[in-house]
């Protein structure tokens with residue numbers, strides 16, 4: 001079988017060349033090396049407190065906007081694929097959100113993110129792949145141990161995620177937990193989507209890092225970095241943006257990913273066709 005190397009895996013000797021001078025928010029070499037070695041990087045105070053206040057307000061506004069659009073078009077909000085709702089009809093997650101928020105749409109292209117990602121992509125630009133906002137209200141669930149690539153099989157290996165804390169993220173409210181140095185390969189069953197948990201026995205527990213963040217701090221982690229998050233046992237929400245990107249040398253996959261996302265949220269083994277057609281993004 002012919003093996004096809006993806007462009008981002010071919011190496012680019014011209015990095016260290018003139019492009020680097022234009023990256024105002026470049027990572028330094030120690031940060032790039034730490035990311036490559038550990039599979040993640042935590043950066044403090046990337047965004048200012050005053051900006052974070054705007055983003056927290058926008059988080060509430062986009063929920064109202066998406067729900068009122070549903071009502072305007074006389075669609076049942078529960079069928080809006082953007083939302084993952086809790087039993088009491090509170091949103092746990094909104095995914096995607098940039099198409100209903102000019103403010104967040106600008107944020108995903110902010111140079112404070114893009115310059116840093118270019119440093120991880122040999123000087124090439126990152127391209128947005130997926131955008132979600134997890135609200136994680138009090139007493140709500142977390143996520144089992146997984147690699148994001150489980151959900152993105154077939155998409156480029158250059159995928160990574162930038163998480164941006166809107167609220168302080170602590171052990172008590174279920175901060176992200178990342179496993180250091182386990183990002184070299186795929187740990188789930190290839191071709192399977194349902195088996196979303198990795199057997200914790202396969203990972204060194206000492207490698208687990210609780211990513212406690214203040215608003216405006218960010219974490220960047222690869223699509224193979226094993227991670228989890230416990231339930232929120234505090235009495236306030238833990239809101240966090242999760243922005244995923246790939247190396248622009250690997251092309252543009254945003255629309256293809258959301259086609260796939262629609263499929264796995266409505267797939268035929270879960271519901272009848274008549275039921276599936278009720279679902280929409282608005």
Ligand SMILES: O=C(O)CCC(=O)C(=O)O
Nearest residue numbers: 134143175176227228229
């Ligand atoms: O909420 C978190 O901290 C982690 C979320 C997560 O694991 C995911 O969305 O893949």
